[in-house]
Amino acid sequence: MTRPLTVALVAGGALLARRALRRRIGASPLWPMPALEEPVSGRRRENRRPSSHRVLVAERTEPAEGVVRLRLEGADLPPWEPGAHIDVVLPSGAVRQYSLCGDPDDRGAYTIATRVLEGGRGGSRELRERLHEGTEMEIRGPRNRFPLVAAPSYLFVAGGIGITPLLPMVRAAERAGADWRLMYCGRSRASMPFLDELEQAGADGGRVTVVAEDESGPPGLAFLGGLPAETAVYCCGPEGLMDAVSGALGEARAPHLERFTASAAVPGGAFALELRRSGRVLTVPADRSVLSVVRDELPNVSYSCTQGFCGTCRQRVLEGEIDHRDELLTDAEREDSMLICVSRCRGGRLVLDL
Incomplete structure (x- = not known):
């Protein structure tokens, strides 16, 4: 049995949480300030590509069934914020994207994790079979199209390996004293990486609800319709889960989504x-x-x-x-x-x- 997800927020508590966030984190990743762009003034803008870096696979672990985690060490690695990803240039030359799931304060390494898909395009299999401890490789980035915005409260919904971009967000929200909840869904507990860490982080107040489908079936999402308007909802996982979250929230509000694959193509004309x-x-x-x-x-x-x-x-x-x-x-x-x-x-x- 899973613990019920607590979604009721007290207005006064939310206000206190917001003030606590501002006092504690200032200009940290939860409160990004937009950069001012220099006027172009007719000059040609560069078509910039992500910066390239050489890294070493310093550690390789398997945090869950079918999941490979790599710690990539390098010099002068750019800073990053929760939600960012890097491009990994595999030995074959193929390029794949993986969310950063480590600690942004660890400036000497990036951490990524992926589920090995036997029926996929081959990137995860190549990563498992050819990237071992001691392997040197090229990465590009980081980039972030899934930033953690400032909000008085958060609900994170993860499906399987979709926990990777959400993990640093949970850590940041916890450090900041924000009001957060996590619904973590998977086929089984054994297949869900970082589960122990997340359950420990959410032990105070029952913040984490684990939905293992082999134990309790698919997740129930009806409660999303009653979330306070100020709660920021973040979701990453299979397409079906993200569609279900969007549908449960209704047309009046949209969740923040990180997709594994490109959106379905809409036909276009010649x-x-x-x-x-x-x-x-x-x-x-x-x-x-x-x-x-x-x-x-x-x-x-x-x-x-x-x-x-x-x-x-x-x-x-x-x-x-x-x-x-x-x-x-x-x-x-x-x-x-x-x-x-x-x-x-x-x-x-x-x-x-x-």
Whole structure:
């Protein structure tokens, strides 16, 4: 039996929690300040790619059935905030994305974890079979499209390996004295990584509800409809779980979601594609990606994941309205660039700096 999830918040307690957060964390990851962008003033903006770093696999463990955890040590690693991920360049050259699940204060290492999927695209199997302690490798980033926003209270909903981006958020909320709850769902307790740590963190006040489907069946989400409006809801896990959370919350509010795979493609129409530097004008049919059409003409254009996650195929856009369908670029990056493996044109013509 799982403990019932407590969702009632007292207004006075929420106010105290908010004030405590501000006193304790100032400008920490829970309270990010937007950076002021320098005016472009007509100059060409760089099409920046994530910074690259060499790291060493310093430790490899298996925190749950079918899950591999790696501690990656390196010099001068950039700081990161809860919700961030890195690109991992696998020995084959394939690029995969993994959420950082360690401690942001540990500036000498990044920690990632993944479930090995036998029926996947092969990235997790390669990580398991070829990345061992002592292996040197390349990573890129970090990036963050899943930041922890300031809120008086939080509800985190994790499904299986979806706990990885939420784990640093739970730690940050706990350190800050915030009011938080976690619903952690999985096939079985043995398959759920970091379970002991999370249950210990939430032992005071019953903050953590574990839903192991082999014990109690699928999670009940009806309580989400009664959450206070000020509660920020974060969810990461299988598509079905995220759809269920969104549906239970209703159309009036949207949860913060981190997806394992790209969103389902919405059909789009054909459009003209100009490659400005190459002097070519092509047609992108409704049933083909920009990447596939471009590579017919320019076969050396780089790509990797083909699902809008890695950023390898990112190109600068000179003209046209972009239909962004990726899960990677920030709002600022989307102003003048796109991932041509998944994104398209909203109008009839798009011009790339190719």
